[in-house]
Amino acid sequence: MKILVAVKRVADPDNLNKIKLSAQGKVDTTGLEPKASPYDDYALETALRLTENGTNTKARLGEVVVVTFGPKEAEQMLRAMLGTGADRAIRIDATDDVLDGDLVARGLKGIVDKEKPDLVLLGYQQAESESNEVGQMLAEYLGWPQATFAGRITTTDDKVLLVERETDGATAHVKVTLPAVVTVIDKIVKPKSVQSKHTPTTHNYADGVRFAALMAIMAAKKKPLAEQKLADLAPDATLKVRYANAELPPKRAAGVKVKDVKELVTKLKTEAKVV
Amino acid sequence: MAGTLVIAELEGGKSRSTTFSAIAFAKQVGGSFAILAIGPGAANAAKDLAGFGAAKVIAVDDPAVKDYVVERFAPTVAKIVKDGGFDTVAVTASSFGKDLAPRLAAKLGAGYAPDINAVTVDGGKRLYRRPTYAGNALSWLEIATPIQIVSVRQTEFPAATASGGASPVETGAYAGPDAAASQVEFVKVEVGKSERPDLGEARVVVSGGRSLKEQFKQVLEPLADALGAAVGASRAACDAGYAAPELQVGQTGRTVAPQLYVAVGISGAIQHIAGMKGSKVIVAINKDPDAPIFQISDYGLVQDLFVAVPELVKELKAQS
Known part of the structure; x- marks a missing residue:
């Protein structure tokens, strides 16, 4: 199986409460360490699990290509992903200010047309804009089926995925014939969440994503990393949405500490009047 | 007619309360609006939705949309938007709306504002606000296309209440599936069983x-x-x-x-x-x-x- 994983470099998702506003009213993430958006790391882990026997992860049984839209600096993230196990990387040279989700989807369609993967995997949303849109738009542009919010994927052959979609309060099971677009949530990296036909059903993965071994990081320096121009992939660079200014939400002030349960209940009744 | 089309979110033949927040959005931006109920029980749900002041309620119930699969829902929604000349489509910011809206946007060449928690209208120019950066910023955006699609957060748009009156209910036609629908087979849905109120709706x-x-x-x-x-x-x-x-x-x-x-x-x-x-x-x-x-x-x-x-x-x- 050949899998394309679309990834995005974002400001440290664990410290987003430290963002500021610039004088122009734009979000300023200066000082926050750039990282891969966590759901994209999960998408890569999913791709690796689908293209290997979990008991022998060194032997790759498919091809995993990671692709990002970003400046030159984003190549550091791609190199790290090559170290983790991806075979090739593509960087589409573009910065966030010239992109919207729709143009990213159209650019990805350009990549898919060239690479012809069986499956495109994405995090269900990226950690900064949290738009949750690129996978669905890409599926429409490709005329492919989509399975969003995937929390579990099983395969019995390389043509069909059984996907468990986590929706509000329910799990929808769908059988998707490839090629398809799938977006993943955090649950996908649990020990039993990806059950590929290559891996014995008794196998338990470690919880979470894998980390690159030092040797693999060294070897990744030799793996191919190509650059592409956005204009070659999506000639029409017109954006459909434009972000204006941002504001910081009103801070919730810390309230009072109550001394015991009795005081808490009294305050909830007489002051907050919510019970 | 220009105006807003609200896509109701149905469950068990009834509107989920998320729908009433999307209606509240439509009322807030003003102008006329219609409501589309699509899925099993749509005709019944449409009757309940007729009391919210919509210009009309469209019900599409067809064996093909018995179970939610976006590749079967989106083409019908897109056709109703185009045929009705709607300039705005409001969906719920739930798993349903968030799965459907971006595909619909790409189908209609429309811009999409996901997860909005406020809207302002200033001289015909509409700005949408949405939480970003894990809720640490509120970003304003503008949609530059003739059709605008939004998903409406239930938590910030208080549910509209029925205002009486009876909107006409029309039966809408199922417009056929996307070609990709042949690649998707709905297997089953498991609903988390709970006697308690739904998390999104609980007081x-x-x-x-x-x-x-x-x-x-x-x-x-x-x-x-x-x-x-x-x-x-x-x-x-x-x-x-x-x-x-x-x-x-x-x-x-x-x-x-x-x-x-x-x-x-x-x-x-x-x-x-x-x-x-x-x-x-x-x-x-x-x-x-x-x-x-x-x-x-x-x-x-x-x-x-x-x-x-x-x-x-x-x-x-x-x-x-």
Whole structure:
């Protein structure tokens, strides 16, 4: 199986409460360490699990290509992903200010047309804009089926995925014939969440994503990393949405500490009047 | 006619309450609006939706849309938008709306504003506001296409109430599937069984963290019963298997904004706070006085939860 994983470099998702506003009213993430958006790391882990026997992860049984839209600096993230196990990387040279989700989807369609993967995997949303849109738009542009919010994927052959979609309060099971677009949530990296036909059903993965071994990081320096121009992939660079200014939400002030349960209940009744 | 088309979210032949928030959006931007109910029981749901002041309610019920599969729903929605000349489409910011809206946007060449929590109209120019950066910023955006699609957050658009009157109900035609529908087979849906109110709709939410361990239910359920609350959980509690995954509140789980949110043994990770900081009153119970949750809580109780929660249940009963 050949899998394309679309990834995005974002400001440290664990410290987003430290963002500021610039004088122009734009979000300023200066000082926050750039990282891969966590759901994209999960998408890569999913791709690796689908293209290997979990008991022998060194032997790759498919091809995993990671692709990002970003400046030159984003190549550091791609190199790290090559170290983790991806075979090739593509960087589409573009910065966030010239992109919207729709143009990213159209650019990805350009990549898919060239690479012809069986499956495109994405995090269900990226950690900064949290738009949750690129996978669905890409599926429409490709005329492919989509399975969003995937929390579990099983395969019995390389043509069909059984996907468990986590929706509000329910799990929808769908059988998707490839090629398809799938977006993943955090649950996908649990020990039993990806059950590929290559891996014995008794196998338990470690919880979470894998980390690159030092040797693999060294070897990744030799793996191919190509650059592409956005204009070659999506000639029409017109954006459909434009972000204006941002504001910081009103801070919730810390309230009072109550001394015991009795005081808490009294305050909830007489002051907050919510019970 | 120009105007807004609201896509109702149906469940068991009825509108989910998310639908009423999308209607509230349509009323707020003004102009005429219509409502589309698509799926099983659409005709019945449409009758209920006829009392909200819509110019009309369109019902599409067809064997092909018996189960939700976007590749079967989206083409019909797109055709109704085009045929009706609507310039705005409002969906619910739920799993349903978020799955459907971007595909619909790409189909219609429309711009999409996801998860909006406010809208302003200034001289015909509409600006939408939405939470970004795990709720640490509110970003304003503008859509540059003739058709605008939005998904409306239930927590910030209070549900519209029926205003009386009877909108005409029309039967809409199923427009056929996307070609890709042949690649999707709906197998089944498992609904998390709960006697409690839905997390997104509850007036009170009681949430627990990992420190509850195997006693998650044993400790929290009496408190939820005493308060008539829905039960939520932190990601850590869900990941550890102490709580069912559908209970997760936070960036990757549900977004809630109840009148009262009680956080029990939850430290207050950014991703959790992103899902509950819109709550009106927040109570935190945690034995660690430095837990970040206290920084956003109205009332904090520093105490071992295994002592405090049973006592709280008793006290709520005593003072009722």
